[in-house]
Amino acid sequence: MEAYLDNSATTRCFDEVTDLMVRVMKEDFGNPSSLHTKGMEAERYLRAAKAYFAENLKVREKEIYFTSGGTESNNLAIIGAAMANQRAGKHLITSRIEHPSVENPMQYLEGQGYALTCLPVDEKGVVSLAALKEAVTEETILVSVMYVNNEIGSVQPIDEMARIIHEKNPRTLFHVDAVQAYGKYQIFPKKEGIDLMSISGHKIHGPKGSGVLYVSEKVKIRPILFGGEQQKGLRSGTENVPGIAGIAEAAKLCYQDLDEKVERLYVLKERFAEGIRKLPDVQINGMPVREGAPHIVSVSFAGVKSEVLLHALEEKGIYVSAGSACSSNKPSVSRTLQAIGMKKELLGSTLRFSFSFETREEEIDACIQGLEELLLVLRRYVRR
Amino acid sequence: MFQAFLIKYGEIGVKGKNRYVFEDALVARMKQVLYPVEGTFRITKEQGRIYVEAEGVFDYEETIAALQRVFGIVGICPVVLREDQGFEALSKDVMDYMHRMYEGVKKTFKVHTRRANKNYPLTSPEVNEELGGRILKEFPDLSVDVHKPDIMLHIELRSHHINIYSEVIPGPGGMPLGTNGRSMLLLSGGIDSPVAGYMVAKRGVYVDAVYFHAPPYTSERAKQKVVDLAGKVARYTGPIRLHVINFTDIQMYIYDQCPHDELTIIMRRYMMRIAQKLAEDTGCLALITGESIGQVASQTVPSLAATNDVCDLPVFRPLIAFDKEDIVAVAKKIDTYEISILPYEDCCTTFVARHPVTKPQVERIRRSEKALMEKIEDMVKEALDTEEVIEVR
Numbered sequence: 052m053e054a055y056l057d058n059s060a061t062t063r064c065f066d067e068v069t070d071l072m073v074r075v076m077k078e079d080f081g082n083p084s085s086l087h088t089k090g091m092e093a094e095r096y097l098r099a100a101k102a103y104f105a106e107n108l109k110v111r112e113k114e115i116y117f118t119s120g121g122t123e124s125n126n127l128a129i130i131g132a133a134m135a136n137q138r139a140g141k142h143l144i145t146s147r148i149e150h151p152s153v154e155n156p157m158q159y160l161e162g163q164g165y166a167l168t169c170l171p172v173d174e175k176g177v178v179s180l181a182a183l184k185e186a187v188t189e190e191t192i193l194v195s196v197m198y199v200n201n202e203i204g205s206v207q208p209i210d211e212m213a214r215i216i217h218e219k220n221p222r223t224l225f226h227v228d229a230v231q232a233y234g235k236y237q238i239f240p241k242k243e244g245i246d247l248m249s250i251s252g253h254k255i256h257g258p259k260g261s262g263v264l265y266v267s268e269k270v271k272i273r274p275i276l277f278g279g280e281q282q283k284g285l286r287s288g289t290e291n292v293p294g295i296a297g298i299a300e301a302a303k304l305c306y307q308d309l310d311e312k313v314e315r316l317y318v319l320k321e322r323f324a325e326g327i328r329k330l331p332d333v334q335i336n337g338m339p340v341r342e343g344a345p346h347i348v349s350v351s352f353a354g355v356k357s358e359v360l361l362h363a364l365e366e367k368g369i370y371v372s373a374g375s376a377c378s379s380n381k382p383s384v385s386r387t388l389q390a391i392g393m394k395k396e397l398l399g400s401t402l403r404f405s406f407s408f409e410t411r412e413e414e415i416d417a418c419i420q421g422l423e424e425l426l427l428v429l430r431r432y433v434r435r
Numbered sequence: 436m437f438q439a440f441l442i443k444y445g446e447i448g449v450k451g452k453n454r455y456v457f458e459d460a461l462v463a464r465m466k467q468v469l470y471p472v473e474g475t476f477r478i479t480k481e482q483g484r485i486y487v488e489a490e491g492v493f494d495y496e497e498t499i500a501a502l503q504r505v506f507g508i509v510g511i512c513p514v515v516l517r518e519d520q521g522f523e524a525l526s527k528d529v530m531d532y533m534h535r536m537y538e539g540v541k542k543t544f545k546v547h548t549r550r551a552n553k554n555y556p557l558t559s560p561e562v563n564e565e566l567g568g569r570i571l572k573e574f575p576d577l578s579v580d581v582h583k584p585d586i587m588l589h590i591e592l593r594s595h596h597i598n599i600y601s602e603v604i605p606g607p608g609g610m611p612l613g614t615n616g617r618s619m620l621l622l623s624g625g626i627d628s629p630v631a632g633y634m635v636a637k638r639g640v641y642v643d644a645v646y647f648h649a650p651p652y653t654s655e656r657a658k659q660k661v662v663d664l665a666g667k668v669a670r671y672t673g674p675i676r677l678h679v680i681n682f683t684d685i686q687m688y689i690y691d692q693c694p695h696d697e698l699t700i701i702m703r704r705y706m707m708r709i710a711q712k713l714a715e716d717t718g719c720l721a722l723i724t725g726e727s728i729g730q731v732a733s734q735t736v737p738s739l740a741a742t743n744d745v746c747d748l749p750v751f752r753p754l755i756a757f758d759k760e761d762i763v764a765v766a767k768k769i770d771t772y773e774i775s776i777l778p779y780e781d782c783c784t785t786f787v788a789r790h791p792v793t794k795p796q797v798e799r800i801r802r803s804e805k806a807l808m809e810k811i812e813d814m815v816k817e818a819l820d821t822e823e824v825i826e827v828r
Contacts, residue, residue: 358654361651362650362651362652432690433785434786434789
């Protein structure tokens with residue numbers, strides 16, 4: 052049996068999404084900017100998608116922009132906002148556990164003369180609010196923090212952070228990378244004080260190459276791509292109509308009976324955590340099961356190399372991630388795991404298990420059983 | 436600009452009556468590498484010379500690059516081929532050639548004529564002198580230097596035609612592939628072994644390869660990396676048959692049964708034994724490794740001796756006295772370096788002791804291996820029976 056437990060890397064497209072996209076590509080293939088009917092037909096998908104996200108986030112349609120995914124949304128939000136607001140100040144704030152698509156634009160801006168503060172996190176992976184309060188100054192133009200961490204599933208107190216930021220400096224913009232949170236949490240940016248928010252399609256059973264950026268209408272922002280001035284000039288380039296139709300359909304399906312589905316995920320997660328706790332010398336990282344994100348569990352297995360365990364699980368048809376999939380091509384140690392103060396010897400022994408609404412109990416059980424067998428074998432063979 | 440190349444080869448020329456064997460092997464390999472190149476080529480042998488002639492449009496750069504991967508070639512000369520239509524016609528062709536190649540450059544030159552056609556009305560010195568004089572007159576920026584000229588203009592008066600050339604693009608040297616049998620390369624994902632395979636192949640040896648795969652300790656990506664490396668080497672050596680041997684069980688058995696500071700040596704001894712068995716089964720006459728003295732604990736002289744102890748076939752270690760930088764330089768030249776340094780296979784270190792022996796004693800190692808007697812032969816047989824063979828080209 053196959054068990055795909057790497058849903059934070061990417062998810063399978065819902066069938067409804069694939070079907071819809073095939074239809075768009077085969078039949079309604081027009082360019083939304085064209086003046087003829089074919090263009091109008093294509094534009095209808097854009098409007099419908101925009102309307103859906105506006106309704107889902109309780110924001111205005113004109114505050115929704117479509118991008119090529121989480122990386123572009125984060126880059127546009129951070130670089131675009133920093134550039135547009137540099138007269139107001141040149142100070143940026145982020146955390147030590149951000150995704151590379153936030154971390155690297157921030158470092159790029161630092162190289163361009165901006166000042167950067169990286170907030171520490173506690174052992175559960177929660178950003179220090181005291182440090183945030185201290186960091187925000189008159190000069191601060193942007194704070195960027197992720198909603199749910201992709202490696203350990205910790206959840207940040209977003210509304211509290213927004214309150215602290217805006218109390219100290221009402222002009223500071225607050226960007227939230229919600230790539231791992233969207234589709235699992237009901238998020239209302241205006242209520243929570245979020246000015247910019249990134250969403251990715253392929254993490255919610257939508258297509259790769261699709262993303263959304265919410266930009267509050269009060270935000271001053273500049274484009275980072277230049278061209279045919281589509282999407283009010285903020286994001287030039289012919290709209291990826293099948294992708295946009297796909298991401299909206301995927302979101303719609305995720306948010307149907309959300310509470311019920313999330314509760315089911317927590318039950319799965321509890322089942323998994325219970326199984327893990329019965330194994331010797333293992334440790335679950337991050338927040339307690341019910342406080343952390345419903346779909347991500349990080350586990351350290353003392354004395355076992357994560358890559359070896361990953362490949363051994365793979366032989367059993369169980370697919371998981373070592374650290375974070377996006378950076379696992381290089382043998383770099385995870386910044387997130389370091390930031391939560393993980394013991395050195397566990398850094399290379401940590402796996403991430405991530406679930407989706409499609410994950411079944413049997414997959415969880417197969418994984419636990421596989422781990423039980425493999426740990427016995429693999430722990431016999433350690434370097435001496 | 437050129438439609439033909441004169442191919443210079445070195446050591447083949449002195450191989451006595453076997454010469455045609457070497458020349459045929461060289462021509463066969465040239466045909467093979469030129470096959471995917473854009474263009475139609477005719478390769479001819481004539482009186483100790485090999486010519487490549489292109490018909491119509493062809494990819495000049497690619498042709499040179501392909502020929503530069505043919506072992507046995509020492510030089511590739513873009514040449515003007517002309518029928519003999521008298522000295523005046525030759526003189527005109529030479530002037531045209533010089534205009535195209537050296538218009539307006541300040542350099543020294545010398546005309547070097549070879550008169551294979553003994554009926555040619557002028558002698559070699561006469562041709563040199565007459566053409567040299569005309570060139571001097573026509574090209575004010577050129578001057579003569581008979582000792583160390585920048586430009587050596589070759590005029591070859593052959594029986595059927597005349598060659599004009601001055602440029603010699605270096606080839607890889609070595610011997611034509613297939614003139615020295617076949618050997619089995621122990622290929623890992625590292626920097627050294629692809630270079631070792633390349634170097635032995637350069638002496639005319641066909642190369643097959645064996646890779647020891649240890650899932651889950653080494654990943655599918657690590658295996659793919661080895662396949663990719665074999666692909667790079669195969670550009671020089673021709674198609675490589677890659678034998679992938681699953682080594683995990685043997686590795687774990689050795690771990691369970693033998694002293695841990697000897698793990699690596701014993702493992703390597705079994706790799707050699709398996710490689711040797713494969714070699715014998717596939718008609719390979721020797722093994723090739725990328726070992727280099729002292730590079731790691733398992734490559735000290737005593738370790739090499741202990742590893743060699745199990746081999747009956749000759750083991751070629753072309754890198755034995757190379758420094759790492761020199762190996763890296765060759766790896767970069769043959770384009771394997773970038774692949775070799777991809778970080779996919781550090782997991783095998785599980786089976787490497789923190790303090791391995793550096794001065795193993797053969798007798799002791801043999802005694803340690805006695806602990807494996809019960810199962811090891813079956814396991815080796817199983818490993819050979821379940822090998823995966825990948826044809827890499």
